[in-house]
Amino acid sequence: MADLNTANNAQPVTIERHSIDYIPAEERHGSPFSLFTLWFSGNMQITTVVTGALAVALGLSLGWAIVAIVIGNLIGGIFMALHSAQGPKMGVPQMIQSRAQFGFYGALLPLILVIIMYIGFFASSAILGGQALSAWTGMPIDLAIILVAIVCMVLAIYGYDIIHRYESIVSILFALGFIYLTIRVLTTNSGAHTTPPAFSLGTFLLVVSIIATWQITYGPYVADYSRYLPESTPTAITFWWTYGGSVISSIWMMILGCIAVSVAAKAFNANSVQYIVTQAGSGIGWLFYLIIILGIIAANVLNLYGIFLTTTTAASIPMLRSISARIWLIVGATIVGTAVAVLGQGNFIENYTNFLLFLLYFIIPWSAINLIDFYLLRHERYNIAAIFDPNGTYGRFNWRTLLAYVIAIIVEIPFMNSTIYTGPLVAPLGGADITWIVGLIISSVVYYLLMRSQASTQSEIGS
Numbered sequence: 001m002a003d004l005n006t007a008n009n010a011q012p013v014t015i016e017r018h019s020i021d022y023i024p025a026e027e028r029h030g031s032p033f034s035l036f037t038l039w040f041s042g043n044m045q046i047t048t049v050v051t052g053a054l055a056v057a058l059g060l061s062l063g064w065a066i067v068a069i070v071i072g073n074l075i076g077g078i079f080m081a082l083h084s085a086q087g088p089k090m091g092v093p094q095m096i097q098s099r100a101q102f103g104f105y106g107a108l109l110p111l112i113l114v115i116i117m118y119i120g121f122f123a124s125s126a127i128l129g130g131q132a133l134s135a136w137t138g139m140p141i142d143l144a145i146i147l148v149a150i151v152c153m154v155l156a157i158y159g160y161d162i163i164h165r166y167e168s169i170v171s172i173l174f175a176l177g178f179i180y181l182t183i184r185v186l187t188t189n190s191g192a193h194t195t196p197p198a199f200s201l202g203t204f205l206l207v208v209s210i211i212a213t214w215q216i217t218y219g220p221y222v223a224d225y226s227r228y229l230p231e232s233t234p235t236a237i238t239f240w241w242t243y244g245g246s247v248i249s250s251i252w253m254m255i256l257g258c259i260a261v262s263v264a265a266k267a268f269n270a271n272s273v274q275y276i277v278t279q280a281g282s283g284i285g286w287l288f289y290l291i292i293i294l295g296i297i298a299a300n301v302l303n304l305y306g307i308f309l310t311t312t313t314a315a316s317i318p319m320l321r322s323i324s325a326r327i328w329l330i331v332g333a334t335i336v337g338t339a340v341a342v343l344g345q346g347n348f349i350e351n352y353t354n355f356l357l358f359l360l361y362f363i364i365p366w367s368a369i370n371l372i373d374f375y376l377l378r379h380e381r382y383n384i385a386a387i388f389d390p391n392g393t394y395g396r397f398n399w400r401t402l403l404a405y406v407i408a409i410i411v412e413i414p415f416m417n418s419t420i421y422t423g424p425l426v427a428p429l430g431g432a433d434i435t436w437i438v439g440l441i442i443s444s445v446v447y448y449l450l451m452r453s454q455a456s457t458q459s460e461i462g463s
Helices: 031-042 046-057 061-084 086-090 095-102 109-136 141-156 158-186 201-216 237-263 265-269 272-278 285-315 325-345 349-378 401-414 433-453
Strands: none
Touching: 031 158, 031 237, 046 061, 046 201, 046 265, 046 272, 046 285, 061 237, 061 349, 095 109, 095 141, 095 158, 095 201, 095 265, 095 285, 095 349, 095 401, 095 433, 109 141, 109 272, 109 325, 109 349, 109 401, 141 158, 141 237, 141 285, 141 325, 158 237, 158 285, 201 237, 201 349, 201 401, 237 272, 237 349, 265 272, 265 285, 272 285, 272 401, 349 401, 349 433, 401 433
């Protein structure tokens, strides 16, 4: 079997042998600081820049767009980092924890939604990575998308330790490169060329929702990258290193996107990758093509690794935990995600915006239920063995949880605002999409009331 190596171990890295199983104490390793570099690198990429640009593209002035970006990230990052803090305590991937709330088979509902989320994020980022490699080398964009995806696939196959190593190395390059690029953007552009639009509370709240969603949608897989840390790792330490890495880099990249689309909307919207590279100046464009490609790899390897873990959880077949099955699952996920990217290149911005909002409607109730259960009801104590047993403590289906989840989604419907569907309460709110606030409150309250008696009997974490 392949052995595990710490981020500072000089031994050759081999394929990770664990998948969704519990990580025993003797194999726990690593430093909480690695969470900072991982989530810093995962957000220092062009997809984050494009997401930030949506704030201006949707109708906010540059100033209000920056305010919305800061607020959205600060709020959304709280949920994301709270999920991360579960990793060392539980020692299992994030989504398999859902069995403790939804039941062994009931957890299939959020699992399937999360797999769709992973594929969507992978495809969205793969398009931008392909654009960068194609513009740099002149190769066809479809081939470029495939080549970038293959690199992500290899890293995902090797797993946890190589992912942490990669993210820690490129984080230094990203920080230096984007400091230079930010200075260039701020000093070579005189400002927006159009009159700033009037402030709209509805648009402002919509943007806050989109930005908060960026952070919250990390919830289904953030603990995957903290689960090898020693169980004694303080919750606050895990929380703050994760929060800092993700929020700082996201705010930075998103504001950069806002500035870019404010001063050169036509050029940025036509080809965001090319615009960012040209801002670096002549002679070093190749370096920023490389940085963009490495950034896409940093983000998309997390998506592929997450697809592997979540699919393994959903299938519930022991043989899928083997190394050979791991390889085939990741190869298959790469093929599917790459196909979606190649076929979905047209109308990218609109499709991407709708995709983020779609995720918001379903991930928020799951996130609230998971966090309420972990921190307020069970107080971080679970029977790990029962999570892997359909006849265990958590049962096959938890109808109380499923009821709370469905109720929250139903209550969200009147507040939804997308090109696919607009709820009846959107217009009275000035076009605001406050679905995430409604979903958060309803799912938290209903789940707590339905489950507080059932969750009163606590179980210690076991292997």
